[in-house]
Amino acid sequence: MYAGNGKSDSGIASSNAVNDEDAQRGEQATPKSSMYMSDVSFTTSVTGGGRQQKPSFSTREIREQHQRMQQKYREDTKRERRFTDPVDFEGILNIIGGCSWWQIWIYVLIAMQQIPHAMFNLNIVYMLYDPEHWCQVPGFDDPNDTTVYEWGLQDVQNISFVFPNVNGRIGAYTRDSCHYYSRSVERYKELRKMPLMEAVQSAWKDSAEKKKCERFHYKTDVMHETIVTDWNLVCDDYFMKGHAHLFYSFGYLVGCVVGGMASDNFGRKPTVIGFGILSSMFGVFLPYTTYYPMFLFIRFCSAICNEAADLAAYTLCMEITGTRYRAMVGSMLQVPWAMGYALLALIAYLAKSWKTVQVIAAGLHFGAVLLICSLPESPRWLMVKERVNEAEEVIRKACRTPPFPFNMCRINKGSLPSDLELVCHREKRLNKKGKVGMLDLFKTPELRFRTVTVCIVFMATALVYYGLVIALSDQSAPGRVLFTGNFFLNNAVAGAIEIPTLFCCVWLMKFGRKKAQMMTLVCGGISIIVAMVAVISENFMFALSFMMIGKICIQGAFNILYIFTSELYPTIIRNSAVGMTSMVARFGSGVSSYIALLSINSLPITPMIIFAIFSLFAGMLVSVLPETSEKPLPETLDDAVTFLRTEQKACYGWGLSGPHTRSISLHEQPVTAADENSIPIPEKEEDSTENNQGRRRYPAGSQRRMVSPCPQISIPRNESRNDSILQDLADLSIPDRLPEAFGEDQ
Structure with missing residues (x-):
């Protein structure tokens, strides 16, 4: 040689x-x-x-x-960073356990905060309750008058000589709740001294003018105190009660932005604690306001803090959860919401005052915030922010032996590798491209299209959910048209049925996030339509049943949508992305109260038809989003973009072709520009006679290889093109760093 x-x-x-x-x-x-x-x-x-x-x-x-x-x-x-590998923090979660005792402990603390959070949101049901009311007529309510009269206002509710009759929402004539016949105080006292039928005959001879009510009496059989009774938001001012939910929704909108930015910059834990304390303070101040604009302002501030704390807490839970358990945990985190919904009905039934309910919710929220002080910071966020030592400390604490009662279960005692620093350095490299903001969600066509679509779906889902909550409560009150049953019981059932719904969502998401999202939205819209058909047929119990089914579906859609959205965006901007899409959803929830109030001056089924249309539209729109099931959370914007890839697929039925978007599988290697421009492997020329026959064709079911493998080039042992082995090694272009697979142990 x-x-x-x-x-x-x-x-x-x-x-x-x-x-x-x-x-x-x-x-x-x-x-x-x-x-x-x-x-x-x-x-x-x-x-x-x-x-x-x-x-x-x-x-x-x-x-x-x-x-x-x-x-x-x-x-x-x-493979490096083309798609998020199951290394990095996902690998650490596999060591800790995707849902171990450490995560469960955090989930319990967050759940304690979610119960009063739901009460803050859903107390609007009891704030906006519109009790039966009528005018205060001069001469009937003088506390200094000790005269004994033959009859009072309660006896003439359905007699039209004190109150005019109007065509009610059910088509029958009822008492006008906003006007009365104006007579002098002396004349009414004179009529009240007569027997009732004699007074009626005498009153017909009078020429009384119809006058608007200045003060009102309210029926207190359901709620003693609401914002409607406190500020007389009835008759011409009935639309003003919708402002309470509108300002709260706008506060949610601002809270999504402020909370997302604070959480991404200062951390998940400080955001939850800081805004949680402020939310409790505003919750205590709210019942003591006597000026309606001030009430709206404090409620606006309370919504900002409430949403900011909730958004950071939810993101923290998603970031510490393994891919395998993410859907289940995301659904289970909504169980405290359903518990708060049902518990709120019990508290309202006992208190019968929105002020008492608000103070109790604020006290529970403050106690939950004190417990959250023991919450750890998100180690994934610490890694992205290059706080390596703090992240390592949190992770190693998560790997220690679990305390009682978690040690009663069998725990996988995997040890954390000594090269955790390498994982942290890898996360630091991902953050070297600079800071990102909400505008980066619109940086590429793929992200722009995805963000706009998610915002529309979020807005429609929020509109339908809160609209059904308000409409279901309003129409369950005595004297309403659509539904039957007890007001408090219907609300308690509406909250309790959300718990089994969440377990169903876990099962549905096994078939994919996108399919589950589409199914719940479409089924919700269809159920609302069936309920309205039952109302027209005057089968009110059947209508209530399908209305509950529709609400179950919309609640499931809301639950899946939060999980779906959190998986569509990378860690460095995930909280801001979820915050922005949730922020846009508040436009829908703010409008929902006004749509629900349309039943007062229009057909009772009008709001329900609008809700059904929005639900069906959102369900069809989800079909253009990518699937995220069983995929690691993206870490960078590049990872988020690779979730979508456009392919040209022929439509053989019509002879057409067009772009088709799909998700990249976890085990699939994305196609790069170098791969697309690579030279195809030529077929092996076996002999001259075969080449003369031209290209061979084989049946479609044939197992024959269509492309022959590249022939192996054998070099004789003693043959060399160079005189020096150093030249041979130089020609081989040996890489600077050998892969870890060829370590010293091999």
């Missing part, structure tokens, strides 16, 4: 010419890469009276070995 002192060397030196000491010294001088050579020997030549050692290698073996090394090295580098 190589010539030495004018002699031809066969590649294997004679054993008599090799000294043991020299061979040992040669092994120590051999480069590290020689460890991977399958055939290495040394020849010794004497020149000028001195001994000189020169290694002799087989060229074919060198080339084949380094080609294998380079191939594996290329495979490792090709």
